Every structure is written in structure tokens, then in C-alpha cells.
Amino acid sequence: MSPVAPLILATFLFCVGVYGVIARRNAVLVLMSVELMLNAVNINLVAFQSLIWQDAPAATGQVFALFIIAVAAGEVGVGLAIVLNMFRNRASVNVDDVDLMRW
Amino acid sequence: MSAQEVVFILIGIATGGTAIMTVTSKNLVHAALFLAVTLSGIAAEFLVLHADFVAMVQLIVYVGAIAVLFLFGLMLTRAPIGREALDSQNRGLGAAVALALFGVLSSLIVQAFRNFSDAGLAVLPDGPGPVEIGEAIFSTWVLPFELISMLLLGALIGSVLLSRKEEGESGEIEAITRVELSDDPSTEVEYAELLPGGEA
Numbered sequence: 001m002s003p004v005a006p007l008i009l010a011t012f013l014f015c016v017g018v019y020g021v022i023a024r025r026n027a028v029l030v031l032m033s034v035e036l037m038l039n040a041v042n043i044n045l046v047a048f049q050s051l052i053w054q055d056a057p058a059a060t061g062q063v064f065a066l067f068i069i070a071v072a073a074g075e076v077g078v079g080l081a082i083v084l085n086m087f088r089n090r091a092s093v094n095v096d097d098v099d100l101m102r103w
Numbered sequence: 104m105s106a107q108e109v110v111f112i113l114i115g116i117a118t119g120g121t122a123i124m125t126v127t128s129k130n131l132v133h134a135a136l137f138l139a140v141t142l143s144g145i146a147a148e149f150l151v152l153h154a155d156f157v158a159m160v161q162l163i164v165y166v167g168a169i170a171v172l173f174l175f176g177l178m179l180t181r182a183p184i185g186r187e188a189l190d191s192q193n194r195g196l197g198a199a200v201a202l203a204l205f206g207v208l209s210s211l212i213v214q215a216f217r218n219f220s221d222a223g224l225a226v227l228p229d230g231p232g233p234v235e236i237g238e239a240i241f242s243t244w245v246l247p248f249e250l251i252s253m254l255l256l257g258a259l260i261g262s263v264l265l266s267r268k269e270e271g272e273s274g275e276i277e278a279i280t281r282v283e284l285s286d287d288p289s290t291e292v293e294y295a296e297l298l299p300g301g302e303a
């Protein structure tokens with residue numbers, strides 16, 4: 001199986017995530033789009049592991065996919081905590097309402 | 104084109120469609136549920152690629168935990184429904200950037216793998232199973248593994264610290280609900296009714 005199909009799918013999901021990050025106003029939806037982008041990278045890693053470097057030592061691609069899943073879980077936890085804090089302080093979760101640190 | 108490739112492309116089309124629904128849906132809860140379907144689709148793609156362990160971890164961590172966490176976040180923040188409330192003004196800019204990026208990257212990928220041959224492999228050999236992955240994590244990747252565990256501990260403590268109320272407030276009823284937007288006051292329970300004595 002050629003790696004083109006997985007790579008195109010990963011690119012597509014990444015670009016959908018980019019669109020979501022730019023176009024969405026709600027901070028929770030922006031976090032969801034970031035998750036999409038992280039998952040796209042996971043598809044790349046797994047595809048390279050099982051389609052091109054099948055006999056790579058130490059299962060590098062899949063292990064790194066697992067690491068990315070763990071990091072993404074931590075990122076969502078902290079991100080949602082920040083969003084909740086923002087909502088408590090400003091009664092809004094719109095990213096363009098939080099321009100306190102803008103120059 | 105092998106059967107595996109056909110299955111991969113079919114699941115990929117479904118996954119891409121739900122991903123688009125995730126970023127364009129007008130209803131927040133629908134967006135979260137579409138995200139859960141997208142993540143399950145990605146887990147199915149991992150299964151097609153013979154990465155069983157990663158697929159199961161993806162199902163447990165993403166569909167089981169993170170999607171539910173997102174639903175909690177949505178419910179707790181009471182965001183309004185509707186496209187104008189959810190999308191910012193630069194929707195066109197976002198679409199342009201995403202399309203340009205997709206065009207450049209996909210043409211690069213197609214060019215780079217134009218001469219790829221999988222050396223007559225009819226079926227993929229079985230990838231590394233849980234045993235191999237475990238051995239790899241605890242021999243070659245021990246240091247990153249420990250770093251990840253410290254990172255998760257830091258994220259845990261950090262999110263508890265961030266989402267806690269101010270000091271000394273836990274367990275008490277707040278006199279004023281601070282959420283004023285888009286809330287009909289008649290739907291709120293009077294503070295006096297919440298007091299133990301009944302009367303204010």
C-alpha cells in the first residue's frame with residue numbers, strides 16, 4: 001500500500017484544523033481544532049512506521065504516536081482549565097474578547 | 104490498488120467529512136460529537152494500518168476521555184448557539200490559508216511518492232504488537248516516557264490550580280452568579296432559597 005493516501009488524509013485533517021483555529025471564535029472549538037491537527041500528525045507517524053519502515057527498531061513511529069496522545073491529553077486538560085478561568089473572569093469564551101495582553 | 108487501500112480511502116472520506124462538520128457546525132454540542140466520530144475514524148485508520156495498540160489507546164484516551172472533557176467544557180461555559188456567535192470575521196481568510204496549505208502540501212506529497220513501490224507486498228506484515236511497543240518504551244524510550252509522566256503530573260496540578268475558585272471559597276454558595284450574558288434572570292434560583300434557613 002502506497003503511503004500517499006494516509007499522508008493526504010493527514011494533510012487534509014491538518015488543514016481542516018488550521019481552518020478551525022483561524023475561523024472559530026469560541027475557545028473550546030479552537031481547542032478542538034488543535035486536537036484535529038495533533039491527530040493528523042499521529043496518522044503520519046503510524047503510516048510511516050507501518051508502510052515504509054516496518055522493520056525499524058524500537059517501534060519508533062507508534063511509540064511517538066503514543067507520546068503525542070499523552071501530551072495532547074495534558075494539553076486539553078490545561079487548555080480547558082484556562083478556558084473555564086477565562087469564562088469565570090469575563091463571562092465569555094470568545095477568543096477575540098480576550099485581548100488584554102494585546103499591545 | 105489493494106483492498107486495504109480501498110478500505111482506507113473509504114474510512115478516510117468519512118473521517119474527512121466529519122472533520123469538516125466539526126469546524127463548520129453551528130451547534131457546539133454537535134461539533135463535539137462530530138469530533139468524537141472523527142477521532143473514532145482515525146482509530147479505524149490505525150487499525151487498517153496494523154497499529155492495533157495505538158488504535159485502542161486512541162479510542163480510550165480520545166473518544167473516551169477527551170471528547171467527554173470537551174462536552175464538559177461546553178456545558179460549563181454556556182456558549183451561545185449560532186454561526187455568527189461561533190465564527191469570527193476571518194472565515195474567508197481561514198479558508199484561503201487552509202486551501203493554499205492543502206494544495207502545496209498535497210502536491211508535494213504526490214510528487215515525492217510518485218515512484219514509490221511497495222516491493223510487491225500483497226499484505227502488510229504485522230506491525231509491532233503491545234509486547235514490542237512495551238519493550239521499546241521501557242528500553243529505548245525510557246527517558247521520554249519519564250518526561251511524559253512528569254509532564255502529565257504538571258498538567259494535572261496546573262489544571263487543578265487554574266480551575267479552582269479563589270482561596271477559601273470551596274464549598275460555599277456564591278451570593279452573585281457572575282454569568283450575566285444570555286441568561287434570563289427568571290431561570291435562576293433565588294439565592295435566598297439556597298440558604299439553609301430558607302428565608303433571607
